[in-house]
Structure formats: structure tokens, C-alpha cells
Amino acid sequence: MDCDRYELNLKRCNCTYEPCPRKGNCCECIAYHRALGELPACYFTAEEEKTYDRSIEFFIKRRTGR
Template sequence: MADCPNKEKNLKDCTCTYSCGKRGLCCECVAHHRASGQIPGCFFTKNGEATYDRSIAALARDHGIC
């Protein structure tokens, strides 16, 4: 999927600070994290994303759900 026509736009909107080959390739990023039982960094607040904890529990804490 490296030929994503939206990659440049996605990179402008990407809030994830982790450096990887999937930045800007949202479909690949979401699929990777889903397969790992994780949530992509862009679902978190800035502070939540900075913890690099991609668990569902971390997302809930980050958004004050639990």
C-alpha cells in the first residue's frame, strides 16, 4: 500500500510521534495495531500518545472513561 494517494495529506494530519514505516499509511497502521490488539496513536490525546501505551485500557484512561 505504499502507493497511497492520500499519504501526504495523512502525514499532515498524523498526530503519532512514533517513527515507523506506516506513518501516513492509515490503512496499514490500523491493520498493524488491530492485529497486535492495540489502538493507533492517533486515537489518543497528545499526552496519551506520548506514553506509547497502545492498549485499550490506556485509551480509556486517556479519555477519562475509566
Template sequence: MVSCPNVQKNLQNCTCTYTSCDKRGKCCECVAYHRSLGEIPGCFFSKEGERTWDRSIENFIRDKTKNR
């Protein structure tokens, strides 16, 4: 894939705690990857929800409902 010119800027705001991810800071790749698995990227969750590493749509809904 083409290198992302915004990686350093994206990393400043990346909330994902999975530090060994090769898609970290490459938002387009991250979203495409999680979408292919029927998941939501970690940056869409609250800090608490992201730390579960459960990227399911069901967990996303629970997280958003709990953290309104």
C-alpha cells in the same frame, strides 16, 4: 501493499510521535497493524496519551476518561 495516494495529506494530520514507523501516513496499514496486536493507533489518543506509546485498549479508556 499498494502505495497510498493520500500519504502526504495524511502526514499533515498524523499525531504519532514514533517517527521511524514505516506505516506513518498510511492509515489503512497503521489501523490494520495495531488491530492485529489488539491495540489502538496513536492518533486516537490525546497528545499526552499518545506520548506514552502504550497503545493498549485499557490505556485508551484511561486517556479518554481523563481527557473528557
């Protein structure tokens, strides 16, 4: 089933990893990264997102310095 929010999701998506087939399908994006112990791109700033490091450790480190 196609997602009726696909176009809106794409407009809001800050992910720059262009070949990803999950762009605009947020439920698939979250499930994919969660299974890897990661967060999706939208948790990160533009600068952070460009590193493609989606780890929870990186997210915490950037906010706490630890």
C-alpha cells in the same frame, strides 16, 4: 500501490514514533495495531500518545478512570 492520501495523512498524523514505516499509511497502521489489540496514535491526546501505550485498556482507563 501507493496511497494517494499519503501526504495528507502525514499532515494529520499525530504519531511521534518516528522510525515507524507505517506513518502516512493509515490502513497499514490500523491493521498493525488492531492485530495487537491496540488503537493507532490518532485515538489518543498528545500527552497520551507520548507514552506509546496504544492499548485499548489504556484508552478506556484514560476516559473512564477504570
